[in-house]
Amino acid sequence: MDGIVFGLCALFGIAGTVLSAREAWRQRARQEYRIARFTRALAFGVCTVGVILAVPAVEDLFESVTGMNNAAKLGAHVCAVLWCGSLQLMLVDWSYNQDVLKASLYARIALAACVLVAMLPLFIATTSDNLEFTTEFAQEPGVTVYLLVYLGYVAITCGEIAFLCFGMGMSTRKRGHSWSARGLTVSAVAAAFGVAYAASKGSYLVTHYLRHPWPLKAEEIVSPLLAGLAVVALITGLTMAMVGRRIANRKAMASSAA
Secondary structure, X not given: OHHHHHXXXXXXXXXXXXXXXXXXXXXXXXXXXXXXXXXXXXXHHHHXXXXXXXXXXXXXXXXXXXXXXXXXXXXXXXXXXXXXXXXXXXXXXXXXOHHHHHHHHHHHHHHHHHHHHHHHHHHHHHOOOOOOOOHHHOOOHHHHHHHHHHHHHHHHHHHHHHHHHHHHHHHHHHOOOHHHHHHHHHHHHHHHHXXXXXXXXXXXXXXXXXXXXOOHHHHHHHHHHHHHHHHHHHHHHHHHHHXXXXXXXXXXXXXXXX
């Protein structure tokens, strides 16, 4: 299941990264939304790396090359943190005015840095050849705490991403930018899938700690599917919004020229 889901996500990620990088390079001279263009390409790029590392065959190869157990898991989780943080920065640049933009960007960068600083010591103290950082090893306190820190960040950031995308989608629809509005609506739904992924995995860890877990097999099917839906739908939605902005700019240029 993981191989199919994350392999498909990798294909979407590669396509989205190429399109986003081309758009960022094409409009590099424009100052407007410069941070958003860069962070969108960065988000798609790190997401692609993360989902590739989550493919079981790649995971095994990466760990054999590095000689470190759980190296691919750590890499995928770090990429997920960078993915969510980059998307936050992109949407903040789109949504906030210049008066509060810098403070908003720094606050989100600081939050992502704190999460990474918390995750790395937990990983180092817990990792061994006998366990993996998955819900299957929820009996290990270090694994549970590490995953809850990571999942808590994913839930918070995806919640904000869903809120911002939904609000921007409503405003762009009122201005008649249908492509951007649809793309942002899809992105909001995708971010809700991200929250659901964190809730699915996190609820298993919490209920396992309380000694009343729901079936592990069900969690191992539901969580990857939710993660895959979040990644594919977010890349699709944000690409639609990017295309919508380009169409709107061309229309504006054509009307001004006329």
